[in-house]
Amino acid sequence: MASPPTATLPYLIIDFDSTFTQVEGLDELADIALTGDPSRERIVGEIRALTDLGMSGSINFSESLRRRLTLLPARREHLPLLVERLKGKVSDSIRRNGDFFRQFPGRVYIVSSGFREFIEPVVADFGITADYVLANTFTYDPEGRITGFDPENVLSRDGGKIEQLRRLDLTGDVYALGDGYTDYQIREAGLANRFYAFTENVAREAVVARADEILPSFDEFLYQNKLPMSLSYPKNRIRVLLLENVEASAEKLFREEGYQVEKIAGGLDEDELVERIQGVSILGIRSKTNVTQRVLDAANRLIAVGAFCIGTNQIDLTGCMKKGVAVFNAPFSNTRSVVELTLAEIIMLARRIPEKNPKMHQGEWDKSANGAFEIRGKKLGIIGYGNIGAQLSVVAEAVGLQVYYYDVAEKLQLGNATKCRTLDELLQQADIVTLHIDGRPENKNFIGAEHFAQMKPGTLFINNARGHVVDVPALADALRSGHLGGAAIDVFPHEPKTNDESFESELRGLPNVLLTPHIGGSTAEAQRNIAHFVPERIMDYVNSGNTQQSVNFPNIQLPEQQAHRLIHIHANVPGVLARINNVLATRHVNILGQYLKTNEHIGYVITDIDKQYEPELIDDLKQVEHTIKFRVLY
Numbered sequence: 041m042a043s044p045p046t047a048t049l050p051y052l053i054i055d056f057d058s059t060f061t062q063v064e065g066l067d068e069l070a071d072i073a074l075t076g077d078p079s080r081e082r083i084v085g086e087i088r089a090l091t092d093l094g095m096s097g098s099i100n101f102s103e104s105l106r107r108r109l110t111l112l113p114a115r116r117e118h119l120p121l122l123v124e125r126l127k128g129k130v131s132d133s134i135r136r137n138g139d140f141f142r143q144f145p146g147r148v149y150i151v152s153s154g155f156r157e158f159i160e161p162v163v164a165d166f167g168i169t170a171d172y173v174l175a176n177t178f179t180y181d182p183e184g185r186i187t188g189f190d191p192e193n194v195l196s197r198d199g200g201k202i203e204q205l206r207r208l209d210l211t212g213d214v215y216a217l218g219d220g221y222t223d224y225q226i227r228e229a230g231l232a233n234r235f236y237a238f239t240e241n242v243a244r245e246a247v248v249a250r251a252d253e254i255l256p257s258f259d260e261f262l263y264q265n266k267l268p269m270s271l272s273y274p275k276n277r278i279r280v281l282l283l284e285n286v287e288a289s290a291e292k293l294f295r296e297e298g299y300q301v302e303k304i305a306g307g308l309d310e311d312e313l314v315e316r317i318q319g320v321s322i323l324g325i326r327s328k329t330n331v332t333q334r335v336l337d338a339a340n341r342l343i344a345v346g347a348f349c350i351g352t353n354q355i356d357l358t359g360c361m362k363k364g365v366a367v368f369n370a371p372f373s374n375t376r377s378v379v380e381l382t383l384a385e386i387i388m389l390a391r392r393i394p395e396k397n398p399k400m401h402q403g404e405w406d407k408s409a410n411g412a413f414e415i416r417g418k419k420l421g422i423i424g425y426g427n428i429g430a431q432l433s434v435v436a437e438a439v440g441l442q443v444y445y446y447d448v449a450e451k452l453q454l455g456n457a458t459k460c461r462t463l464d465e466l467l468q469q470a471d472i473v474t475l476h477i478d479g480r481p482e483n484k485n486f487i488g489a490e491h492f493a494q495m496k497p498g499t500l501f502i503n504n505a506r507g508h509v510v511d512v513p514a515l516a517d518a519l520r521s522g523h524l525g526g527a528a529i530d531v532f533p534h535e536p537k538t539n540d541e542s543f544e545s546e547l548r549g550l551p552n553v554l555l556t557p558h559i560g561g562s563t564a565e566a567q568r569n570i571a572h573f574v575p576e577r578i579m580d581y582v583n584s585g586n587t588q589q590s591v592n593f594p595n596i597q598l599p600e601q602q603a604h605r606l607i608h609i610h611a612n613v614p615g616v617l618a619r620i621n622n623v624l625a626t627r628h629v630n631i632l633g634q635y636l637k638t639n640e641h642i643g644y645v646i647t648d649i650d651k652q653y654e655p656e657l658i659d660d661l662k663q664v665e666h667t668i669k670f671r672v673l674y
């Protein structure tokens with residue numbers, strides 16, 4: 041094992057309810073005992089409220105316990121059911137670190153005001169024997185009904201945990217871990233050196249405020265104390281910053297994984313992001329936030345950037361790569377939304393709706409067929425025949441448009457679409473021109489005055505791609521002169537960062553122009569899909585090293601991890617793999633599998649090795665020349 045057991049482990053005093061398990065034993069017992077009872081919800085609710093009052097220190101513990109037991113209609117035969125339920129509700133981080141408990145028998149005490157009858161069998165699975173469980177015991181009547189608790193047991197009294205610890209008379213360091221006020225009191229009474237507030241299941245303000253350390257998980261405790269753990273790194277240390285109103289499920293998924301998440305509604309400019317990026321491991325953005333070299337220079341923990349959209353032109357992809365930061369996007373999630381908007385705009389412009397609609401709102405009835413036409417049989421010119429362009433091609437044909445397309449890359453025509461060999465060929469015959477190219481820097485001002493001039497008089501022009509690919513003053517001229525019949529524009533070279541900023545553009549107020557605030561991908565379906573797709577790719581990368589579908593890393597679909605996995609990102613210069621393998625050979629490490637892929641700038645090597653290795657191996661690997669980032673997965 042990388043970290044050997046340490047003989048200096050302090051005594052750990054661990055609470056049971058809401059710490060060792062996710063729930064309160066008595067609440068669950070009431071729930072079981074009242075199955076089928078119409079008053080179940082009410083009584084369980086009252087018991088829960090009393091638990092909370094006792095745990096946060098608002099009422100005496102003994103009073104809380106007495107009042108709860110009075111409400112509890114449980115019997116002896118309910119206890120096996122409770123034990124089964126609790127075994128399934130052991131806190132996640134305790135469960136995954138089960139080996140830790142089995143490795144240190146005699147150092148962990150479960151000290152609880154709950155009841156031995158249900159605690160002992162649950163913790164026994166973790167190698168914690170009855171001698172190390174200090175808890176209350178029930179009293180029963182002759183029919184097996186639970187009537188109360190043994191009053192002789194110190195743990196049934198106020199200050200019971202303190203008295204129990206006194207009697208234990210432990211020598212050496214003692215650390216108390218729990219979610220309740222009574223756990224903190226052990227430390228207050230001087231019977232523990234440290235109190236750790238365990239917040240994986242509940243965080244009680246009064247308790248957290250008094251803690252020496254806050255533990256969002258047991259992994260965090262093991263990590264802080266350099267003890268052997270099942271994960272290579274506590275997930276709660278992974279900080280996620282989500283900008284630009286990313287849909288709520290993304291936050292939920294990251295939180296469920298155990299990450300800390302911070303959300304900001306709008307975008308951030310470079311200076312603001314430079315300030316906020318410190319300590320952030322995962323950055324989530326949309327089209328507005330630029331991830332520049334300056335931002336990357338300020339990022340000290342960044343491992344991945346999620347573009348919760350399609351376009352990644354706002355991200356310095358090479359800069360990210362050279363820093364070992366993997367970038368993921370959602371290449372298909374909003375494709376359909378853009379296609380639907382584009383189709384709708386084609387029809388709206390063809391009927392001059394941008395002019396008619398505001399007139400109606402002002403009470404003006406302008407019924408006329410002037411300048412209005414059907415789209416059936418018209419020529420649609422699609423520039424950029426990628427995912428959006430190609431899907432638009434299919435949908436447009438279904439409503440009778442004749443599709444012409446132009447792409448710099450070789451693209452197979454779909455349906456009856458006609459491929460144009462040059463841009464000019466497309467511009468000269470299309471009745472409607474729509475842009476679906478990406479926002480790479482070379483595409484800046486891709487469409488300018490000379491292109492508008494080539495278009496037929498009355499052409500409708502649509503840009504739902506990126507603002508900077510069109511020379512906007514030239515577009516405004518072409519509209520003002522009446523050469524273009526109308527335009528629909530969703531994207532702009534300068535877009536407001538938030539909904540509070542005003543929108544400035546010389547396209548405002550021009551005839552038959554539909555302006556929309558970059559909403560091509562803003563539908564419930566697209567945002568929901570994106571909010572699942574991107575976090576899943578990122579978490580897979582963090583947990584397994586899988587880079588499939590990363591936009592800047594060499595794509596490797598890795599097989600399931602065997603034992604420990606070494607993830608090494610290095611500058612792509614000759615000899616690095618040989619050096620890595622030399623270190624592994626010198627340290628006599630058994631390699632179970634190795635995968636390598638490189639691109640122009642970086643090499644990505646994944647090595648699965650046996651769990652048995654000298655801890656110095658990790659330092660040696662970090663020292664390998666040209667290493668950009670190195671991490672180990674258990």
Ligand SMILES: NC(=O)C1=CN([C@@H]2O[C@H](COP(=O)(O)OP(=O)(O)OC[C@H]3O[C@@H](n4cnc5c(N)ncnc54)[C@H](O)[C@@H]3O)[C@@H](O)[C@H]2O)C=CC1
Pocket residue numbers: 350351352371374375378423424425426427428429446447448449476477478479483486504505506530531558559560561562
């Ligand atoms: N308005 C909005 O809300 C949205 C805008 N977008 C924008 O749409 C763009 C296209 O999206 P996808 O179709 O999914 O991307 P894609 O990468 O599948 O397709 C882009 C296509 O444009 C071609 N292309 C690039 N430069 C070109 C040029 N100068 N001339 C001709 N062809 C060129 C590429 O070869 C590629 O086939 C995205 O990059 C993004 O900027 C995407 C989603 C929503």
Ligand SMILES: O=C(O)C(=O)COP(=O)(O)O
Pocket residue numbers: 326327328348349350351352374558559560561562
């Ligand atoms: O997906 C894209 O590239 C888009 O332009 C959509 O951007 P948004 O997520 O709306 O900022």
